[in-house]
Amino acid sequence: MKVKVLFFASLREQLGTAGEEIELPVGVATVAALRGHLARRGGPWEGALAEKKNVRAAVNQDMVKPGAPIRAGDEIAFFPPVTGG
Amino acid sequence: MKISVQREDFDHGLEVRNLYKHAGAGAVASFVGIVRDVRMTLEHYPGMTENALRKIAEQAATRWKVMDCTVIHRYGELAPHDQIVLVAVASAHRGDAFAACEFIMDYLKTQAPFWKKEHRAEGAAWVEARASDDDAAGRWEPPARKAS
Numbered sequence: 001m002k003v004k005v006l007f008f009a010s011l012r013e014q015l016g017t018a019g020e021e022i023e024l025p026v027g028v029a030t031v032a033a034l035r036g037h038l039a040r041r042g043g044p045w046e047g048a049l050a051e052k053k054n055v056r057a058a059v060n061q062d063m064v065k066p067g068a069p070i071r072a073g074d075e076i077a078f079f080p081p082v083t084g085g
Numbered sequence: 086m087k088i089s090v091q092r093e094d095f096d097h098g099l100e101v102r103n104l105y106k107h108a109g110a111g112a113v114a115s116f117v118g119i120v121r122d123v124r125m126t127l128e129h130y131p132g133m134t135e136n137a138l139r140k141i142a143e144q145a146a147t148r149w150k151v152m153d154c155t156v157i158h159r160y161g162e163l164a165p166h167d168q169i170v171l172v173a174v175a176s177a178h179r180g181d182a183f184a185a186c187e188f189i190m191d192y193l194k195t196q197a198p199f200w201k202k203e204h205r206a207e208g209a210a211w212v213e214a215r216a217s218d219d220d221a222a223g224r225w226e227p228p229a230r231k232a233s
Contacts (some may be wrong), residue, residue: 009128009200010211027105061133063196077130077198081214084127084158084199085118085170085190 001072009080014048032066087155104175116172127160130198149181153165172190
């Protein structure tokens, strides 16, 4: 299935991209699985998305927990903890 | 309810006065967040930001008697002493206005997708989230139920 992935702030800078459309292999069906899938690209991906890194996620613009399911056509965003206000 | 995510500055006095007109309103509480002594860039997640702020304001309205509220948050380049954020709440009495205003600010700090990057002489750096902000939002959550 195809999804849209977005990156913000320090994550966007580390990865050198604001996002992409990506075709996911079967079995990548949660936010955590997608994060692991991207981290396995190695290099900056592994560094920025490693499990020990504090990365938050949103699915279709709603903040979610790592176990949240993802579906074809979803917009999934990864970003560091927010610092507004 | 007015929710705005904008590059431009806002008029605090005007925004607060706009909340006076509600029948029965006896109090307006407001908070303004300003930039400390460092230049910064504020990034946000267009679309999600507005939704997140609206949800936080709606949550406040379910917990306190909120007649109306205004939340404005800026993004882009900001200079020392610039205004960043305004939260203003109109209510019948001060208690609800104060509490709802503080609740909206505390949740905004941990739930609204904004990120600050500070520009100092030694270089630019993203601001790290603070655990104290999570603590501030957490104190509004209902106490955990005791095991029976």
